Amino acid sequence: MRVSLKDVAEHAGVSVKTVSNVVNKYQHVTPATRHKVQQAIDVLGYRPNPTARHLRKGRTGILALAVPELGNPYFAELAGAVVDAAAEHDYTVLLDHTQGRRDRELLVAQGFRTRVIDGLILNPLELEAEDLAARTDEVPLVLIGERRYDLPYDHIAIDNVAAARTAVRHLLDIGRRRIAFVGARRDRPSRPAHLRLLGWQTELAASGLAADDALVGRVEGWERADGAAAMAALLDSGQRPDAVFAYNDLVAIGAMRLLAERGLRVPQDVAVVGFDDLTEGRYGMVSLTTVAPDKRAIARLAVESVVLRIGGGAGAPEGPRQLRPGFRLLERESTLGRPDG
Amino acid sequence: MRVSLKDVAEHAGVSVKTVSNVVNKYQHVTPATRHKVQQAIDVLGYRPNPTARHLRKGRTGILALAVPELGNPYFAELAGAVVDAAAEHDYTVLLDHTQGRRDRELLVAQGFRTRVIDGLILNPLELEAEDLAARTDEVPLVLIGERRYDLPYDHIAIDNVAAARTAVRHLLDIGRRRIAFVGARRDRPSRPAHLRLLGWQTELAASGLAADDALVGRVEGWERADGAAAMAALLDSGQRPDAVFAYNDLVAIGAMRLLAERGLRVPQDVAVVGFDDLTEGRYGMVSLTTVAPDKRAIARLAVESVVLRIGGGAGAPEGPRQLRPGFRLLERESTLGRPDG
DNA sequence: GTCGGCTTGTACAACGTTGGAAACGGGGAC
DNA sequence: GTCCCCGTTTCCAACGTTGTACAAGCCGAC
CATH class of the missing domain: 3.40.50.2300 (Response regulator)
Incomplete structure (x- = not known):
């Protein structure tokens, strides 16, 4: 069976919270306790359960990227770049492809998988401005790709x-x-x-x-x-x-x-x-x-934008931004x- | 703020569990109650929180697919097929690319993202049999691709x-x-x-x-x-x-x-x-x-195999299977x- | 009219984690 | 010797959901 904080706590003879404190590198733990707990962790092979952590913290560490078609090398290469950029911010990427169909784009924008994800990077093809304007989902969204909408979402695309x-x-x-x-x-x-x-x-x-x-x-x-x-x-x-x-x-x-x-x-x-x-x-x-x-720049800017918006907006720019990576x-x-x- | 079952329950004047029952289409709910609850759901715009559900149920509904390189069209096309096949089983796909590096493949196999995912489909290039044999993570794993290992994991590849x-x-x-x-x-x-x-x-x-x-x-x-x-x-x-x-x-x-x-x-x-x-x-x-x-067959078999193993093994085949999709x-x-x- | 059985709804606990408040205990100051 | 303070640890509650146990209500049968 899976090892939880509770098991480690029992094994080490301390409370669950103390183990949590060790795991989270909380400052005020005596070296002796820390060592004892660490040993119990190693012995039992404890690994934190992200789901529970996410429930508690309200974040999942997952970004979604929705592109029209993964079989299209442009989007595949872009997706690869986004995965890398997200990893730099300790985020993992969930990929979706919409096949450029409006209904599927709408589903994604509306938060089909809401709450598993902290943020969404969407490359729409067929989606209309009114579809996006009617969006109710609160998950931060940034748009990439050629289409421009006059809407309060960051948009990343070359000129x-x-x-x-x-x-x-x-x-x-x-x-x-x-x-x-x-x-x-x-x-x-x-x-x-x-x-x-x-x-x-x-x-x-x-x-x-x-x-x-x-x-x-x-x-x-x-x-x-x-x-x-x-x-x-x-x-x-x-x-x-x-x-x-x-x-x-x-x-x-x-x-x-x-x-x-x-x-x-x-x-x-x-x-x-x-x-x-x-x-x-x-x-x-x-x-x-x-x-x-510049695909890497597009990916980097998209990830940075959406990550900025995730924090609840603290430090995030006020209005929507138009970001223009370069091209050659x-x-x-x-x-x-x-x-x- | 987010709407939870509790909010809906208060609004409808019933217990939290009753709302849960309605959401999960539990049979024994009178039409009157169901209607009342449904209305509250619609009014408040309630959407279930998958994280909590997953914590409770022990599953996340997410499969991971790790391929060497998304920029390689073969893997991109395969990934697209896996996304589609997973959707048929109500699973979402988390993509990773290992760049064919042994350390990254090892990290993935060892459960780098463990517990966010219910199962893993891995296409190794450099990974050695002993790396896999030493694997401790319990997340079900199936292997795809040309490499064959004499290990207790299902393997899907053409002949x-x-x-x-x-x-x-x-x-x-x-x-x-x-x-x-x-x-x-x-x-x-x-x-x-x-x-x-x-x-x-x-x-x-x-x-x-x-x-x-x-x-x-x-x-x-x-x-x-x-x-x-x-x-x-x-x-x-x-x-x-x-x-x-x-x-x-x-x-x-x-x-x-x-x-x-x-x-x-x-x-x-x-x-x-x-x-x-x-x-x-x-x-x-x-x-x-x-x-x-037959990429679609590969994707389908891989998803089916890993999904079979997820159920805790009930109904899953005993030993590892070698599945051989076709080619033309x-x-x-x-x-x-x-x-x- | 009472009983048994079935349907419908409720209360409670639990999944594993973390924030905050409270409790503990050791050391220094008087 | 007592008091207080502060660093350390523990306790409790909560995140949102669902399984289990049970209570309440209703029906028909005898």
């Missing part, structure tokens, strides 16, 4: 518009002029890919180029298959872009695969830039130029050199 | 030897004869990749071919970069294989990347088979033939057709 502009700027710099954006949502044009689409439009406009809607490839999701499908549709519509800025690396990889099937060379015929810096992008037949968000453009083979012909 | 033989058989069937194995460990020849290496040897021997040690590419790890490095070393040593069977898809992808850099065509010059069926493998410039372990060979472009020349 997506600036990052997208950097990517498009790079394509312009290497002489491309018919730059497609692949990865806008088909159904709701203004949803998630919004900011990167805006960055694309803005940078083109800043260079005096029109952001032609015919050069926008629309998708159902942001997996590799979606990128391939959108690229196919774009080519089939008669467009002949000399560059593609993709919503993310997966979409870019799908698009590159399709370009190859159609006999178009990357980068000679079509340069490609992705977003996320997946390790995968480095090892394709043509390595992928990409915008690399990593130039690789997919944008090497000026266009052929 | 790696048979799977490897299937892959090699396929390469033989399409006319390849100089088949390399890429992904044996450099430092300890008999460690993890062991079984797949054995399958390679066995199938070659069964066809009357020698398993030439010069055709074994050795690695430090099993990432894409390791595959590329091992492939480079193999070619630099003067070998000219007409096929590669890689330890896993990541190694295969790294190897393919290097083959392309050296001007060798896949599959015409070198056919390649991987292992894991990563989505990534489908979207390279040349899609990758691979051995696809998925033929794609990287092994299309007979060799050129």
Whole structure:
């Protein structure tokens, strides 16, 4: 059976509280008592029961991270970084994936697993502002990811518009002029890919180029298959872009695969830039130029934010904060050199 | 403040236990009382406190899954499947990654987070049998992954030897004869990749071919970069294989990347088979033939096994079980057709 | 009308821990 | 020798829940 404080106390001939004091390194315990208790602990192999401790203290030491899809390498890599960052604060991470479905995101936000967790880091895709506004659960929440809500929650995300502009700027710099954006949502044009689409439009406009809607490839999701499908549709519509800025690396990889099937060379015929810096992008037949968000910084800031809010708010910043970790453009083979012909 | 059973009881004018009975759908409660209590619950927005419940019941409803690296898509996809399988049994999953380091694996096995979790699913890489034999923690443990230990724990893994033989058989069937194995460990020849290496040897021997040690590419790890490095070393040593069977898809992808850099065509010059069926493998410039372990089955069996053991053993099988989920060979472009020349 | 049996609800204790107040005991000051 | 103080330890209650034992109420049967 399990060993409890009581067992140790009996074995050492002291009270339960004294054992608790030793375990918790309470100052006023005589060396003799401490030693006696410590020995009993060692002999019996006592280990504190976190559940009871948590009940008493009202905290569990567990953070939840909810991302759309663990099978997506971006979120997997991010999750790994969050686990590490949480460990630095003595927190453990409970992972959930919502499959980007609004009902599941809602369930998570509403505290489906409330009270097992001390705080929640959520990356919503489909969740609406009103869903979040109606949230009643008191567990501290911080948001990550591209979607922005005007709500009293900290939000951690890179400056997506600036990052997208950097990517498009790079394509312009290497002489491309018919730059497609692949990865806008088909159904709701203004949803998630919004900011990167805006960055694309803005940078083109800043260079005096029109952001032609015919050069926008629309998708159902942001997996590799979606990128391939959108690229196919774009080519089939008669467009002949000399560059593609993709919503993310997966979409870019799908698009590159399709370009190859159609006999178009990357980068000679079509340069490609992705977003996320997946390790995968480095090892394709043509390595992928990409915008690399600082994932470790995102994870660190998210964990720090939520941990700050957990203390009951003592020392926590007043209003919601917008935190903007950095990003870099990593130039690789997919944008090497000026266009052929 | 938080609402507890007591608050609901006062509001409804009944005892705490009656509220508990309603919450737990205990049969013998009159509709009138039930309704009254339910209304109080709704008004106050009561939600049970799992921590207290768990303290009382001795279970937490949390399973831990420890894999080497979440950034590795295979483990990420597997983790996703485990989360889903656990949800079917009303369990939540706590994720940990050990980075394949023995000390971290040991920490996890020893119950680093004991008692927050009801059961542990562990995929060890470096852990030794004696480490596990010395385990004192009573939390039920099941093992997944390629390593086999002769210990009283359930083990879930596909038949790696048979799977490897299937892959090699396929390469033989399409006319390849100089088949390399890429992904044996450099430092300890008999460690993890062991079984797949054995399958390679066995199938070659069964066809009357020698398993030439010069055709074994050795690695430090099993990432894409390791595959590329091992492939480079193999070619630099003067070998000219007409096929590669890689330890896993990541190694295969790294190897393919290097083959392309050296001007060798896949599959015409070198056919390649991987292992894991990563989505990534489908979207390279040349899609990758691979051995696809049934990840959902692995996840399901692992969760079922550990859940069985949690009940205190009632109804649980006596001894340790070896469970062998299935696998399939998925033929794609990287092994299309007979060799050129 | 009384009894037995069943249904419904209550009281109490317990899970293992920790905060706070009270009790204890030893040592120094007078 | 007595008193007081302070450091140390113990006692009690509480966190929120549920299992067990039992009391109360109701019904029909004899």
